[in-house]
Amino acid sequence: MSNLAQQVKDDIVAQIKKDELVLPTLPEIALRVREVAEDANATIPQLSQIIAQDPALSARIIKVTNSPLIRANSPVTDLGTAISRLGIDFTSNLAIGLAMEQMFQxxxxxxxxxxxxxxxRAMEIASSAQVLARHFTKLQPDQAMLAGLVHQIGMLPILAYAENHSDLLNDSFSLDLVLEKLHPSLGSYILRSWEFSPDLVNVPKEYLNLQHQADSADYCDLIQVATLQSYDGSDHPLARIKRSELGSYQRLGLDADDEVTQWQELTEEAEATQNALR
Structure with missing residues (x-):
């Protein structure tokens, strides 16, 4: 690690320990959606009323409902019907995830x-993760999608730090090193501060851990497999990993000898999902 990268890493870690690091906060609409979703007595009209305050978000949820991801029998044109088709939990996770886009500016x-x-990148991995969840696990596809959307959330405070430090801003090599080393643990730190569920909190810090262990397939496995598959055919170091030895592939039941064929069959579905999320 370069001297600058080490200095920045030490500075950010020190700020975390002193509780001085400015963390990104969930958008207001995401907080309100989550509050409704956590209410066992929540109704579709209640959730619809909140989401409707953001016309762009409403339109995207309707778009997802009309996509191949949901396969609705007839076109949906209003938010209430869209939420009814998706369900409160799915809609809430989708809305929370999509609302985060405004943070990436x-x-x-x-x-x-x-x-x-x-x-x-988050959209790409989220789309692949939900497809994997649907076809290879009993995990919730909407949670898998949310896991994909937040798996690199730890990069935000590092990039915000760089924006205010010209030496790091002008040294892309050092910035890349800091992002690589810190974003996993920092991401889990952020999700914990947002009071996300433990199975999602673990995703940022574990998705690149090739020795990740679990009793059965979890969201870390989904994001890891989606990430590794995204590098297939590239010259990225992760493209050279022997996947047949990875627990994530084994727990998903992916045959190492047939994984390319299996994945190709799902590529179209993943791409359709990604288009729906845009």
Whole structure:
């Protein structure tokens, strides 16, 4: 690690220990949606009333309902019907995840570009994760999607830090090193502060842990497999991993000898999901 990268890493870690690091906060609408979702007596009209305050978010939820992901028998044109088709839990996780997009923006062009790339990556992994969840596990596809959308949330405070420190901003090599080393643990730290469920809190810090262990397939497995598959055919170091030896693939029941064929069959579905989320 470069001297600058080590210095920045030490500085951010020190801020975390002193509880001085400015963490991203969930958008107001995401907080209100979650509050309704956690109410056992919540109704569709209650959730609809909150989401309707954000026309863009409402339109995207309707778009998802009309996508191949849901396979509705007839077109849905209003938010209430969309929520009824999706269910309160699915809609809530979807709304919370999509509302986060506004967090991935910055005033500086370099950081703004990186944040938008980070969000695009999150959308890609989220789409693949929900497909894997539906076909290979009993896990909730909407939770898998949310796990994908937040798996790199730890990059946000690092990029925000870089925006205010020109030495790091102008040293992409050091910035990449800091992002690589810190974003997993920082991501889990953020999700814990947001009071996300433990199975999602573990995702950022575990999705790159190739020795991750679990009794059965979990959301860390889904994000790990989706991530590794995304590098298939590239020159990225993770593309050279022997996947047949990984617990994540074994727990999902993916045959190492047939994984390419299996994944190709699901690629179209994952791409359709990603298009629906845009």
């Amino acid at each position: 910055a005033t500086h062009d370099i950081i703004d570009k990186r944040m938008r790339e980070c969000w695009a």
